[in-house]
Amino acid sequence: MLDETIITRAIIERYMDKLQSHLEVDAAIVGGGPAGLVAGYKLAQAGYKTALFERKLSIGGGMWGGGMMFNEIVVQQEAKRILDEMGVATRQFEPSYHTADSVLCASTLCSQACQAGLTIFNLVSVEDVMVRDHRVVGLVINWSAVEMAKLHVDPLTIRARYTIDATGHAAEVVRTIARKVDASLFTKTGEVVGERSLWAEVAESHTLDNTREAFPGVFTAGMCSNATFGSYRMGPVFGGMLLSGEKAAQMVGERLKAEK
Numbered sequence: 001m002l003d004e005t006i007i008t009r010a011i012i013e014r015y016m017d018k019l020q021s022h023l024e025v026d027a028a029i030v031g032g033g034p035a036g037l038v039a040g041y042k043l044a045q046a047g048y049k050t051a052l053f054e055r056k057l058s059i060g061g062g063m064w065g066g067g068m069m070f071n072e073i074v075v076q077q078e079a080k081r082i083l084d085e086m087g088v089a090t091r092q093f094e095p096s097y098h099t100a101d102s103v104l105c106a107s108t109l110c111s112q113a114c115q116a117g118l119t120i121f122n123l124v125s126v127e128d129v130m131v132r133d134h135r136v137v138g139l140v141i142n143w144s145a146v147e148m149a150k151l152h153v154d155p156l157t158i159r160a161r162y163t164i165d166a167t168g169h170a171a172e173v174v175r176t177i178a179r180k181v182d183a184s185l186f187t188k189t190g191e192v193v194g195e196r197s198l199w200a201e202v203a204e205s206h207t208l209d210n211t212r213e214a215f216p217g218v219f220t221a222g223m224c225s226n227a228t229f230g231s232y233r234m235g236p237v238f239g240g241m242l243l244s245g246e247k248a249a250q251m252v253g254e255r256l257k258a259e260k
């Protein structure tokens with residue numbers, strides 16, 4: 001016999017437990033694309049309390065559609081080890097070019113990150129940051145449904161020792177800082193420089209160079225890094241996204257360790 005009230009209570013209580021135990025985290029990741037998922041996987045694996053907030057229902061960002069909805073992705077040699085480690089099957093297409101089924105890739109990255117201990121809140125949008133003493137100390141969140149319906153509903157907050165902006169092309173967290181905080185970003189203009197046109201090879205190496213702190217307490221990862229610091233987009237080659245997520249996690253992990 002199934003009691004609907006018990007089902008409802010189970011969902012509400014379990015979700016509230018999850019939310020309450022993540023009101024203060026070591027690391028908050030905004031965006032559940034490939035960069036955010038790898039960052040979350042690595043930080044959770046290292047034992048840091050990490051929450052990822054994703055606006056959409058599904059996790060995986062722009063990975064599902066491969067290139068122009070052909071659901072295969074390409075990764076280069078340097079990044080293949082991350083897919084190997086996370087259990088995503090790849091096939092060599094030509095030396096140094098490997099392909100993976102984008103559906104397998106998105107779902108496996110999500111699964112492995114959760115298994116490692118990352119807590120994901122989907123359908124939640126980050127709409128603002130909290131800044132104290134010239135440092136981002138937390139995020140302002142709301143239901144994506146509230147955002148989409150443009151309802152006048154006040155948000156709630158999450159305290160985070162570090163934030164990773166993995167919001168892709170939109171670079172939403174750093175843009176919010178640039179717009180609302182009376183201080184400069186660590187970019188050449190002090191603002192979000194903006195992304196340039198498509199050049200896969202340069203974009204991929206710049207993604208890694210640009211994976212760094214953009215404002216005290218906030219690191220960029222993935223396409224957000226090139227949008228923030230001003231470099232090319234790369235199209236459907238995803239190695240840079242994976243390596244960037246790994247680098248962002250490493251940098252945040254080092255800071256957290258040093259502060260212990």
Ligand SMILES: Cc1cc2nc3c(=O)[nH]c(=O)nc-3n(C[C@H](O)[C@H](O)[C@H](O)COP(=O)(O)OP(=O)(O)OC[C@H]3O[C@@H](n4cnc5c(N)ncnc54)[C@H](O)[C@@H]3O)c2cc1C
Pocket residue numbers: 030031032033034035036053054055056060061062063065066067068069124125126127166167168169170172173221222223224234235236237241
């Ligand atoms: C929906 C989508 C489809 C794409 N399709 C293609 C394609 O077909 N071919 C191609 O070459 N490139 C595509 N791209 C771009 C390419 O996939 C990206 O360059 C790559 O996925 C970047 O990875 P990423 O991890 O940096 O960010 P993304 O994969 O872009 O993921 C960023 C995630 O952050 C979430 N997000 C953004 N702002 C917020 C916020 N304020 N709060 C919470 N969550 C937020 C987004 O919903 C998204 O899931 C697409 C991007 C997106 C978002």
